Amino acid sequence: MVDIATRVWNHKWKIDPIVRSLIDTDFYKLLMCQSIFRNKPDTQVTFSLINRSTHVPLAKLIDEGELREQLDHVRSLSLSRGESTWLRGNTFYGKRQMFRPDFMEWFEGLRLPPYHLERKGDQYELTFEGKWHEVMLWEIPALAVLMELRGRTVLNGMEKFELQVLYARAMTRVWEKVEALRDVPDLSIADFGTRRRHSFLWQDWCVQAMNEGLGGAFTGTSNCKIAMKRELEAIGTNAHELPMVYAALAKDDTALAKAPYDVLEDWHEEHEGNLRIILPDTYGTRGFLDNAPDWLAGWTGIRVDSGDPVTAANIAIDWWRARGEDPTEKRVIFSDGLDVNKIRDLHAQFAGKVKISFGWGTLLTNDFRGLVPGDALAPFSLVCKAVSANGNPTVKLSDNPRKAMGPEDQITRYKRVFGVGEQVAEDVVV
Template identity: 35%
Template sequence: MIINSLLDTDLYKFTMMQVVLHHFPAAHVEYRFRCRTPNVDLVPYIDEIRDEVRQLCNLRFKEEELDYLRRMRFIKSDFIDFLDLFHLNEKSIRIAPSPKNNGEIDIEIVGPWLHTILFEIPVLAIVNEVYFRNTQRKPEYEIGRERLRDKISLLATPPEYSDCKIADYGTRRRFSGQWHEEVVLTLKERLGAQFAGTSNVYYAMKHGLRPLGTMAHEYLQACQALGPRLRDSQIFGFEMWAKEYRGDLGIALSDVYGMKAFLRDFDMYFCKLFDGARHDSGDPFDWGERLIRHYEENRCDPRTKILVFSDALDVPRVLQLYERFRGRCQLAFGVGTNLTNDLGYQPLQIVIKMVRCNGQPVAKLSDSPGKNMCDDRAYLAYLRQVFGIEQPVGEI
């Protein structure tokens, strides 16, 4: 069994889920899976994936897991009561070969947002682990350990990087749960204070680490359908987040409509209200410079704000960003695939994205067009028009 706990997911799934419970309990959504890596045949493994998902749907939260969540200052008691009754419904997920007959598989998740939001991360972890345990039956763990040692040495040895910290963001694309846990434990042991924590709630609980995360793209995408007006959907999303958390969990996601649209909506009020912002597409150096300049223009000292970098990072890129921005702001780095799936094999670039909410198409228009995912070209064109995004943005 690949997933043994419903906590084996990212923290932001729970933080978003609590907002859904309190503000959007009737929202109905649709998610779809996509493998961006070409020439990968997943069809032979469909039965294994289905079996693992079936076992996932049999899981319930244990009392000690609920107690752990209950101790988080931003988790509310009624949400814990809801989780005590919660389970994933197998009827909400469909897994089948793609009609294209090209080795791709279709995974569709449809149902109430409140009851489907926890599918994404464990299902992606399942697909990864099923694929790699079939294609790499004798994993090169020693190669992975050597590469991990090299990354730790790069980060921990030079004294000038002593306050440069990284976090594990690698649950969804990990080689396996076993390897993920080994990586986390190695980072904890050898990096010490330079290891900031993990987005994985289960490993945070099990190993006494800090769980990290706020919001993901699906939250701001859903606001396209849930807010009063499409043009104000990003503002609406930030305001509802602030209403729920009252200043806690204050990292805003910046790339659902691109940086230009984000800065237009992220005015002085939000600059002062939120602790910082997270980068997840486009040039990170340009993003950081623009955000620092934006804070200065809005009478905020950038040195009091957190810039979180999390887009396809490796340790050399982390150090480059650290050197550029240290002393100018507070820094946080979330490293994913390069930590948890770097054993010498090509990682799968797989995603599960929300594509509809309440029957309406939803999408993101990030600064990296390859990350966009929407099956309604007319809606993408309308979204570009509404947010004043001039250049065409490709869909996948």
């Protein structure tokens, strides 16, 4: 097992780049990338870094030279032969050759496109512009780089024994969380923590702890590199990015209202009926389900990623019943701001009503809260989102208005088109 504290102490060694592979990313990004490569190959998209936690002054904490060095390293990466073989030949979700030969040939030759970095006050402006299927692959590594560099700023000022104690305490915290979940009956939980992890080595350690401590209840990791390395299932389906860009491409309000369902039609065709998980909250869960075509009710389940999770799950249960479906045969995946108590409470509330799964993110792979003075390693809310498509701004409403993004006039328009009324604001944990 890697001695993480010693590796951090020897931080000047060049053995630990923050991102070490093009598949050191979330599985859903590759699944979406293939769909976009096929269906929207000429769409031009801009991604931008958004620090929701403005109290964290990234430009003060992170040296611009170090940031550029790490981003330039990401641009130098390409698929190794072993990584290509794993993607081409492995079985994902029971399907062999999930990734088509034409997509793999393109991916094997890919180097990520240029980035634009500029300091704006206490924050960095970091953007990526180009063909959608190319620039989208910047999202996860960009977030991982910013999160870890902020952490390294704190760790660089610590002595060797201080680091050993810090990681011992953090490991104990993770293991106590694992132990607290062992008695949850029929638990199904995966690691979703790549984008805002403490570091690659720490995420890898957390995955090993989950795998050993929870056994069959641990279903895998969203991180492709770790899934390959540890011979685990790669977990993931799709994200808000798809409906946000499809909606931005809509020519009028009628096309806009149809865009979220166009996404899932393309997804269904791409995956031949597999990976049928709905992410309904981009423009409001209730409105999405109320206006959904009947064929969507036959899909496997939904992922709940914003707003009050109990409300969203109950809306889905009522929707399935109204469409003649048995909710106990459907899966609800909870993935927003999870920690042990929330996982246990949600499981207790919905056991027997639906099949329950959890995608555990930042508070698995980056929970150093209270472990250093000033809470300087506490996780914070950093995202990298598609902000325009073919020159049109993107919009996300969410079930939590504090996660909404886009120009105000377009937010108003989208709320009208999708019938979004009053929403309850929830704290954005991470």
